[in-house]
Amino acid sequence: IVGFFLMVIFKSMRGFSLISVSIMGAVGHVFGQIFVGVIVFALIEIVFYLPFMFIIALPAGVFTGKLTIKLLDILKPQMQA
Numbered sequence: 001i002v003g004f005f006l007m008v009i010f011k012s013m014r015g016f017s018l019i020s021v022s023i024m025g026a027v028g029h030v031f032g033q034i035f036v037g038v039i040v041f042a043l044i045e046i047v048f049y050l051p052f053m054f055i056i057a058l059p060a061g062v063f064t065g066k067l068t069i070k071l072l073d074i075l076k077p078q079m080q081a
Contacts (some may be wrong), residue, residue, distance in 0.1 A: 002035070003028035018072075019065030030054060048078035 006028035010016045016024075030053045037046040 002032035018068050019062055019063070022065030022068060023058060023061030026057035026064065027054065030057045 003025040007021050007025040010021045010024045023054055028054075030050065031052070034046055034050055
């Protein structure tokens, strides 16, 4: 949910590409996971996973953004027909 709302916010702002919007979605997802993990397990120590999760989230966001661009290139002509 956090990732979705970050993506909606950044998509509505000028100057952000699909790749940067996807990165923000991945980063928001990480924050949401950590927040829920802290609440569910009542362990603040889970926060120490943030740097590792960010390292994984950044390339995952880039990959998702590039994949979305490719998919839109394929689907746009079919949606206009």
